[in-house]
Amino acid sequence: MSIEGLTPKQIVEKLDAYIIGQEKAKKAVAVALRNRIRRIHLSDDIRDEVAPKNILMIGPTGVGKTEIARRLAKLVNAPFIKVEATKYTEVGYVGRDVESMVRDLMAVGFNNVKKEVEDSMREACAPKVEEKLLDLLLPGSDEKAKKSKDEEKPEESTAVAVPNTDNSTREKFRTMLREGKLEEREVEVTVKRQNNMPSMEIIAGGSMDDLQSGMMEIQNMLSGRNHKKKTVSIREARKILTEEVLDSMIDADKVADKAKERVEQSGIIFIDEIDKIATKNANSSGQVSREGVQRDILPIVEGSKVNTKFGVVDTTHILFIAAGAFSLAAPSDLIPELQGRFPLRVELESLSKEDFKRILTEPKNALTKQYSALLSTEGVNIVFTENSIDRMSELAEELNSRSENIGARRLHTIMEKVLEEISFDADEHAGETINVDSTYVDSKLTGVVQDQDLSRYIL
Incomplete structure (x- = not known):
């Protein structure tokens, strides 16, 4: 099905194949994408007046904010980059200036079009x-x-041919x-x-x-x-x-030229950790610096022309998706002008045990499928039982609740610890089938989980 034929419901269904839960966020990006498709069919006199409705995602790390934006861009074959707002907060903006996000997006767009050609x-x-x-x-x-x-002569055609x-x-x-x-x-x-x-x-x-x-x-x-x-x-x-x-x-x-048009009409810039540049007042130099970064980002989000080595890029119709945990600051702590440029607000929920179970088994790129595929290259067949999935999900929820909540990334640390020995000795288990059940999971993790000080460092 073509991109133009995708309804918001179908866009959400495609995102469901990789991202568990977060229905509100999926609906928001699906509507934003569909509005872009609708805009193409508007008359010239109104098309330029319709600006994308930028989105602000609020939620803890590891719940799917970046993945939603990345999968959305991949779905529509749109140029996409992710930047961290904090990279612009150092004294004197050491590193790269704010406009570099547009130059990087244009470079991605150029490389994408070049590869297609x-x-x-x-x-x-x-x-x-x-x-x-x-x-x-x-x-x-x-x-x-x-x-x-070139030296052959037509009149010599009757002569004997010499190879x-x-x-x-x-x-x-x-x-x-x-x-x-x-x-x-x-x-x-x-x-x-x-x-x-x-x-x-x-x-x-x-x-x-x-x-x-x-x-x-x-x-x-x-x-x-x-x-x-x-x-x-x-x-x-x-x-x-x-x-x-x-x-x-x-x-x-x-x-x-083609890349420039694609970037301007369908490009997506994901600004992560935007809460780190929010400030309640400007009493300290650090807070002044953060507010300065917001004011530098503002014209790019509003719509401005940025010089790149591929030409001048107009950012008016680029879709900006900003995200942050907002645990210490609130969206209202951003400067009012920047707040107004992100009219769509969606709050992503913390992941529960049931969410972790689904993440481990349902997506096309589920962790259990990834590890099974990796070890199968050495002839080891790994089978995760249902109770092992339950146990790892329960531990992930428990660890996130009592220490730093890192969302689904907790599953990576747990899976690595559970399969550490098998991965190390895989060559010795070629041709074997290894069942990973709850007992096996407990044997690898219980001691670490019970020691809260140790679990901080290990899990």
């Missing part, structure tokens, strides 16, 4: 790659074959190449260094990191270190040459 052209570039491989295997044979062909040795050899190698008989033969290829053109982001508001990277690129270009020779197998050379040929076939300007 490359995939569509991969078959068309195969003949060119084959000729380049033959040139590496038989240096000069292509030029000789062309010269011999062209070079051309004949090239065709033999072509046949062997297509049959896969030369995959392990080594050849020397010249590899272009990545990003051998200095980035214009240096003068487009980039950070100190961008400046250093750009200066290094300029230095490499001036010193002639843009190419290097490598000895690789034909199999590896084919990959290198394919990328090289694709780069020469792709119109970077068209890719940038």
Whole structure:
């Protein structure tokens, strides 16, 4: 089904395949996505007036805030990045400026579009790659074959044909190449260094990191270190040459234009830990700094034009999803202007034992499925009994309630501890089926769980 055909209910159903619970948050993002699709069909005079309804997610860590946003972007093939608001709070904004989130999103969009174009052209570039491989295997044979062909005269067609040795050899190698008989033969290829053109982001508001990277690129270009020779197998050379040929076939300007349109119309920026820059007053320099970051973020969320090395990007219709635990601060502690730019508020609930049970078994990427698949690569068949699922879920809820609530991430620490020995000795259990039940779980965890001081560090 196309993205335009997805109703909010169907969007929620697709999110259900990976995220347990949090129905309110799913509905909010589903409606926001559907409104984007509806906006496409509006007349030109009103389309630009309809801005996305940005979302503020409130809830403890590990309950699915980031995953909801990431899966939503993947569902619609939209450019997506996640940034932490706290990275902008250091004195003097050491690190990257606030506009870098837009530049990073544009880079993601460009790479996504470029990959799509490359995939569509991969078959068309195969003949060119084959000729380049033959040139590496038989240096000069292509030029000789062309010269011999040019020297042939029509009036000599009645003469006895003399086989062209070079051309004949090239065709033999072509046949062997297509049959896969030369995959392990080594050849020397010249590899272009990545990003051998200095980035214009240096003068487009980039950070100190961008400046250093750009200066290094300029230095490499001036010193002639843009190419290097490598000895690789034909199999590896084919990959290198394919990328090289694709780069020469792709119109970077068209890719940038398409990426820019996609970023502006369907891009998603997820701003995590936004509660860490909230402040109740401005009595201290730290609080002033946090309020300053909010005011820097505000114009980007409102809609502004940001310079990137791919062109100027308008952020007016980019969807912003902000999230935070808000355990020490409240959404009302954000500056009023920024609050107004996140009209949709959804509160995510802490996870219960039943939620943990579902997380362990229902999603397509459930932890039990992941660990079973990992160990099956070494011939070990792991079977999780129902009572083991119950026990691990119960422990996760208990640990979250009496120490820091890290949500579903608690299951990762528990699963790792339960399967630590099996994972370490997997090679000794090849061909075996190991049942993980509640007794097995208790034998690995009970001592740690009962010692509250120890559980703080271990679980």
